[in-house]
Amino acid sequence: MGTNQVLRSVNTELKIMEVCGTHSEVVSKYALRQFYTGRVKLVSGPGCPVCVIASEDIDLIIEYARCGFTIVTFGDLIRIPGTVSSLAVELAHGKSIKVVYSPLDALAMAKDNPSNQVIFVAVGFETTAPLVALTIMKAKKEGIKNFSVLSLHRTMPQILRTLFQTGVNLDGLILPGHVCTITGSKPFEFLARDFGITAVISGFAPEDIMESIEIIRENLHRPSIYIQYKRAVSTSGNMVAQEAIKKVFKPCDALWRAFGLIKDSGLAIKEAWSFFDARKRWPIKPIHHKQALNKKCSCEDIMKGILTPLECPLFRTFCRPESPIGPCMVSSEGSCAIYYKYGG
Amino acid sequence: MDIVLSAHGGGGKLTEELIQEVFLNEFDSDILNEMEDSAVLDIDFNKLAFTTDSYTVKPLFFPGGDIGRLAVCGTINDLLTRGAVPLFLSASFIIEEGFRLYDLKRIASSMARTCREAGVKIVAGDTKVVARGDADGIFINTSGAGYVPFGVNISVKNAKPGDKVIISGTIGDHGMAVLSSREDFTFDPPLESDCAPLVDIVNTLRSFGESVRVLRDPTRAGVAEVLYNISRASGVGIEIYEEKLPVKPQVASACNMLGLDFLQLANEGKLVAVVESSAAAKILEAIKKCKNGREAAIIGTVNDSGQITARTALGTSRILSRPVGELVPRIC
Numbered sequence: 001m002g003t004n005q006v007l008r009s010v011n012t013e014l015k016i017m018e019v020c021g022t023h024s025e026v027v028s029k030y031a032l033r034q035f036y037t038g039r040v041k042l043v044s045g046p047g048c049p050v051c052v053i054a055s056e057d058i059d060l061i062i063e064y065a066r067c068g069f070t071i072v073t074f075g076d077l078i079r080i081p082g083t084v085s086s087l088a089v090e091l092a093h094g095k096s097i098k099v100v101y102s103p104l105d106a107l108a109m110a111k112d113n114p115s116n117q118v119i120f121v122a123v124g125f126e127t128t129a130p131l132v133a134l135t136i137m138k139a140k141k142e143g144i145k146n147f148s149v150l151s152l153h154r155t156m157p158q159i160l161r162t163l164f165q166t167g168v169n170l171d172g173l174i175l176p177g178h179v180c181t182i183t184g185s186k187p188f189e190f191l192a193r194d195f196g197i198t199a200v201i202s203g204f205a206p207e208d209i210m211e212s213i214e215i216i217r218e219n220l221h222r223p224s225i226y227i228q229y230k231r232a233v234s235t236s237g238n239m240v241a242q243e244a245i246k247k248v249f250k251p252c253d254a255l256w257r258a259f260g261l262i263k264d265s266g267l268a269i270k271e272a273w274s275f276f277d278a279r280k281r282w283p284i285k286p287i288h289h290k291q292a293l294n295k296k297c298s299c300e301d302i303m304k305g306i307l308t309p310l311e312c313p314l315f316r317t318f319c320r321p322e323s324p325i326g327p328c329m330v331s332s333e334g335s336c337a338i339y340y341k342y343g344g
Numbered sequence: 345m346d347i348v349l350s351a352h353g354g355g356g357k358l359t360e361e362l363i364q365e366v367f368l369n370e371f372d373s374d375i376l377n378e379m380e381d382s383a384v385l386d387i388d389f390n391k392l393a394f395t396t397d398s399y400t401v402k403p404l405f406f407p408g409g410d411i412g413r414l415a416v417c418g419t420i421n422d423l424l425t426r427g428a429v430p431l432f433l434s435a436s437f438i439i440e441e442g443f444r445l446y447d448l449k450r451i452a453s454s455m456a457r458t459c460r461e462a463g464v465k466i467v468a469g470d471t472k473v474v475a476r477g478d479a480d481g482i483f484i485n486t487s488g489a490g491y492v493p494f495g496v497n498i499s500v501k502n503a504k505p506g507d508k509v510i511i512s513g514t515i516g517d518h519g520m521a522v523l524s525s526r527e528d529f530t531f532d533p534p535l536e537s538d539c540a541p542l543v544d545i546v547n548t549l550r551s552f553g554e555s556v557r558v559l560r561d562p563t564r565a566g567v568a569e570v571l572y573n574i575s576r577a578s579g580v581g582i583e584i585y586e587e588k589l590p591v592k593p594q595v596a597s598a599c600n601m602l603g604l605d606f607l608q609l610a611n612e613g614k615l616v617a618v619v620e621s622s623a624a625a626k627i628l629e630a631i632k633k634c635k636n637g638r639e640a641a642i643i644g645t646v647n648d649s650g651q652i653t654a655r656t657a658l659g660t661s662r663i664l665s666r667p668v669g670e671l672v673p674r675i676c
Contacts, residue, residue: 025603031660076603079351092349101527101602206658321668322351322358332603343653343663 015041015169016216017305019160020176021048021333022204028342030206040213043305044338046159046258047176049124050076050331051303054255057152058082059286061121064150065095067284070113072106073121075099076331081324103128103135103149110139110147119278121150127178129153129267130241133248136269136276150278153267154254157187162262164195168305172216173199174209177229182245184237185225192223203229248273257327258300299326302335309339316340355564356608356667379573380500381422381560384492391492393428395419398485402674404447406525408517408536409612411484412451414676416458417541417612418563419488424546425559425615427498428490433459434468436485441476451482462541464488493550502557503578508624509644512545512615512637513538514590515567519609520598522675531594540613544634549617552627558618561611563676565667568607570616571644571652572666581649584664587657590639608667610675618646 013036018024024044027033033042046052059082065071071087078087078097091097096116100106106120122132132149139147156179175188180201191197198219202212212228219226227233245267254266269277297319298312309315309328319325321337328334352362360379368377375383382395399415409417416433423430435455439448459466521537524530542561549556558578562570571582591606599606613636619627624642631637652664 028662030656030658031662032658034660034662035658088349088351089347092347322361341663341665343665 013039013041014171014217014220015043016172016174016213017043017045017168017170018174018202018209019045019047019156020174020178021051021331021338022178023047023174023176023202023209024335024338025333026204026206026209028338028344031342031344032206032209033344036213040217043170043308044302044335045173045305046163046256046303047125047156048328048331048333048335049128049154050074050080051299051327051334052154052159052256052258053077053080053123053152053327054257055082056255056286058086059084060284061087061150062090063284063286064119064278064282065090065097068096068117069282070096070098070109070116070118071121072098072100072109072118074101074123076333077121077123079324080327080330103132104138107135107139107144107147110144111142114146117146117148117282119148119150119282121152123152125154125156125176125179126182126245129249130182130238130244133244136248136273137244139276140273148276148278148281149269151249151267151269153249154256155251155265155267156183157190158262158265159256159259160188160191161194162259162265163304164191164197166304170197170305171220173197174212174216175199175201175225177201177203177208177233180227180229180233180237182238182241185227185233185235186237188225192225196223198223198226200226200228201233203231258303297326299328299336302328309336310344312336351668354667355610356569358668359565379577381425382428382488384426384428393423393426393430393490393492394487395422396485396487397422398483399676400480400483400674401522401676402480403522403525404451404481406522406537407534408521409539410451410454411482412454413458413539414612415484415486416455416462416464417539418676419486420462420464420541420543421561421612423488423490424542425498425561426492427496427546427550427556427559428492430462430464430488430490430543432467432489433464434470434487435466436470437472438479438483438485439471439473440479440481441473443481448482451484458541462543495553496550497554498556498559500558500560500574500577503574503580503582503618503646504557505580505646505648506621507557507618507646508621508642509571509582509584509646510617510619510624510628510631511567511590511641511643512542512617512631512634513613513639514592514595515562515611515614516591516595516599516606516609518612519566519675520595520606522610524598529598531598533594535592535594538611538613538636540636542613542615542636545615545631545637548630548634548637549627552619552623552630555620555623555627556617557620558616560616562614562616563610563612566606566608566610567616568605568652568664569667571664574616574618575650575652578646579650581647581651581653582644583647583649583661584644584652584654586654588641588643590641590643607664612676621645
């Protein structure tokens with residue numbers, strides 16, 4: 001731990017990042033920032049799985065839709081802007097795009113419509129990957145021929161490493177409880193070891209988050225990974241789920257909105273399952289569009305915890321949920337959408 | 345935007361923008377511009393209330409109701425929220441070729457039953473059949489007319505600082521019931537739509553005269569949108585007490601799981617009432633005695649801040665924002 005941190009803890013308000021979008025929502029919904037005014041500054045991190053999807057990937061999905069594939073995915077993704085369109089707009093133009101709550105529903109859809117090629121677009125962190133892995137196994141077992149998966153899965157540890165390597169200044173981290181239910185606390189130990197960070201794996205009730213903040217305050221000088229969410233999280237995590245991930249997926253370099261290409265930060269489908277890998281089975285290239293993103297959009301700095309949405313010049317004026325400019329305004333777990341909805 | 349998106353049908357901000365841009369601009373009607381639940385028309389010293397609504401709910405039969413019951417309740421309730429006595433309905437059906445006659449009969453008989461329950465009569469109708477694929481099963485439009493008793497003036501414009509906000513029962517039941525039957529979620533205990541005519545509650549409220557200022561039924565886009573409409577039309581702010589909001593535990597936990605806000609879910613048998621503060625306790629008691637009002641609660645206070653805010657269980661305060669697009673499509 002640096003002297004810098006000790007000084008901060010004595011004199012100024014603490015800066016704590018909650019990484020997970022679900023935590024961000026609880027913080028805003030219960031106006032916890034108001035509760036901690038002057039004592040703790042809570043900033044949101046890169047933990048919205050939909051916000052971090054690069055526009056190039058959205059363009060790829062749109063290209064699949066335009067080629068006649070049935071695209072099946074989770075709700076938030078369909079409004080995320082690519083460079084020139086979004087899935088919601090493609091849907092209104094008559095493309096086949098369906099929203100489901102589970103990857104198994106996508107498989108069922110493929111079974112019910114044998115003449116359609118169904119691509120399930122898999123987004124999410126370690127939390128959703130096991131179920132997608134099981135779905136792919138089930139598809140193989142049942143010999144479903146018209147089903148494949150476009151994996152846009154991202155994993156949490158590497159993005160946090162990148163965040164600290166770029167020199168973000170934080171006194172503590174609130175780690176995502178759902179991700180850690182799967183991974184356990186082990187993959188996050190480097191945060192304390194390499195960066196001297198005190199981090200707490202927290203549950204999702206407001207009192208869980210408040211307790212986690214207290215744990216950080218009490219242990220500022222004892223960097224470690226603490227588990228507040230003990231009712232769900234252990235050191236080693238859910239081995240069955242981890243095995244499922246390992247069986248079907250392998251780590252791959254992945255493109256993150258705001259961060260760029262990060263080594264080993266995504267999950268690709270292993271060779272043995274390549275029949276179900278949309279990228280391998282249907283290799284198409286999206287038409288290259290010049291990035292049309294607004295230069296004043298602050299999503300990148302917001303996802304890094306450098307700015308809050310209120311500090312973005314476009315927030316509420318040009319960038320609103322009905323006409324979002326950056327991804328953080330689209331997903332219900334995005335920082336800007338949360339600030340817009342609850343006021344901060 | 346050069347095309348209509350599904351989100352334009354969500355009942356929130358985008359719906360309003362579409363109506364404003366396309367219809368209000370063209371139709372140029374003072375009465376329509378008021379954007380009330382129904383139009384109140386002066387005819388020869390009498391006041392006629394008139395409204396219309398189309399129903400596209402999917403699935404057609406859901407726990408606690410069906411498209412027929414919904415088509416009758418929705419239109420009757422829009423008359424009732426202006427303080428009108430609903431009398432007559434029209435019913436138009438757009439039916440897809442191949443639709444089962446058995447289901448059509450079930451829908452008609454459900455409409456008839458609901459009309460008897462509410463004391464209204466269907467007096468005009470129309471039936472069209474379109475080719476397979478040109479509609480999805482059946483769409484129903486109903487229009488309704490009634491009279492507004494002498495002296496009654498209930499309008500979304502009438503809220504005043506100090507007034508109390510009452511909700512007549514648990515929030516979000518209809519939206520979650522339709523969503524869960526569509527997605528095959530099951531609840532224990534099971535969850536049913538609240539779909540019902542609000543005749544008994546509104547009749548109870550009549551005895552409180554001008555103490556009842558605003559009535560609104562929080563359908564598409566839910567309680568949050570209604571609060572926003574009241575705030576804007578009356579030029580007031582509203583503070584909601586989060587702990588006082590009545591919500592079934594199944595609805596609350598399903599919302600949590602799916603990332604939905606129950607304040608934005610549709611209700612089809614609930615009423616938001618803004619009432620004079622001094623009469624609020626008595627009005628609440630009266631509503632609680634009604635069949636569909638047992639779980640009524642005072643959920644907020646009108647103020648002059650111009651903002652909709654929620655006081656949280658921690659005592660902190662936050663903005664309650666307006667629904668934008670569409671939470672769950674084809675809910676009514």
